Amino acid sequence: MATDSSPAAAIPSYRKAVDAYKKAVATAASVTAYAVLARGMARELLPHDLRDAVAWTASFLRARLEPRPAERRTIVIKRAAGDHHHYDGENGLYEEVREYLATRIQPRSMRRLCLSGGVGGARKVLSMEPGDSMTDSFEGVDFTWASVAAEGRHGYGTESLEVSFDAEHTDMALGRYVPQITASVEEERLRERALKIYMNESSSWRGITHRHSATFDTLAMDPELKQSVIDDLDRFLKRREHYRRIGKAWKRGYLLYGPPGTGKSSLVAAIANYLRFNLYDLDLSDVHSNMFLQRLLIGMSDKSILVIEDIDCCFSSASREEEKDQSHHQTAAGHSSDDDAMDDVSPPAPWTMMPPSLPQQQKITLSGLLNFIDGLWSTSGEERIVIFTTNYKDRLDPALLRPGRMDREIYMGYCGWEAFMTLVHNYFLLDDHPMFPEIRELLEKVEATPAEVSEMLLRSEDADAALRGVAKFLADKKQGTVEGN
């Protein structure tokens, strides 16, 4: 059926719409008029008291039904310790909060921003301008931070950072939020700090910046062993309370052993870089008495690693004999001791049992060192790692290998296939190459250290040439034609 779409046909529907609109306007006008009339009548007719009662009921209901704004609490963290009259230095927490907020600030949501730092390559730091505020969320709760300007003429120190939150979260703010700020700043500072390596000069340490580039990513070793070392370190870091509870020093001892050039020193550097701990490289040949050793060990900071390389060379058999003698004298003097003093489960530290008449200058003994580390570190510091390295584990004194002395013994071995892949990736970012099958086969038959393979890879910047060099080196080794083989 055809429809008529001419202008004449459209007129009736237009009229209908105009009529409907007129009706609606008339209805609205009369409803408004009725409402005004009703309000006027109510004002005229209802008694004054009744009107008051209705108004009160209405506001009471509104107060009940409308959500009330939550009660708020504010913690004020002043820049200065002390009070208005007495400046007592900087408040450490203020600086920590400032550093924390710098990592949480959303530059786009701020009207104005303060930018500081950057001198001598230092990081630039964002902060709030006085009068500004920002919100930080923690465990689903919003904390509003405000930077409040100093007041008065001598305003320094009255400057503060203030955090506001719903009163119901007060316990959480004090018990978890603020401690979390401190912990995350401490972690960040640790990550940022330049690592140092200290070396002993008689009874004191001399430190220089430690820039060893070895990391667990670049370290060529069996992947499972590598992961287990990383897991061990992570566990160690988390166990502060555990060590405290059992009354043991919060320390961990590793013995790294294996042929020269297998990466023992590189592993030490990787551990230091991973934990961001300073290294203390102790040269025992320069320590002339137990007293010096005592001073050196006490002088180490927390979060540090004590390294004693080539421990097999440090204690001559003569010094072991002396130690046995000493232990023998003590037995004669009434002290309990086994026949084999080195294997005694808990021999007292030589200096603790030293009678006052003994000379201060006394030779260092292995048991003295081990006992001191065990005993003194439990009271004088936290988060220490002690690492001994040796190329010859079989030459070590049994005292060192006794259960409980070293927490882990880690063998750094010859270059296997996985270790080789790590080295090739380090030098050429290569994960595959036609020469790989041949090199893999050779590595299974030849004992080459990662240091030797690294050296071959370094000889050329061209990956093909370098890999050919490695294959030739391994083949020569297999034939026994490499020098020193």
Ligand SMILES: Nc1ncnc2c1ncn2[C@@H]1O[C@H](COP(=O)(O)OP(=O)(O)OP(=O)(O)O)[C@@H](O)[C@H]1O
């Ligand atoms: N496992 C490894 N992963 C990566 N590089 C290694 C490894 N082993 C050796 N290297 C390379 O060889 C060099 C020497 O290795 P490193 O000093 O770590 O071996 P080491 O076992 O401590 O030797 P030594 O017993 O002679 O002290 C390192 O600087 C590094 O370039």
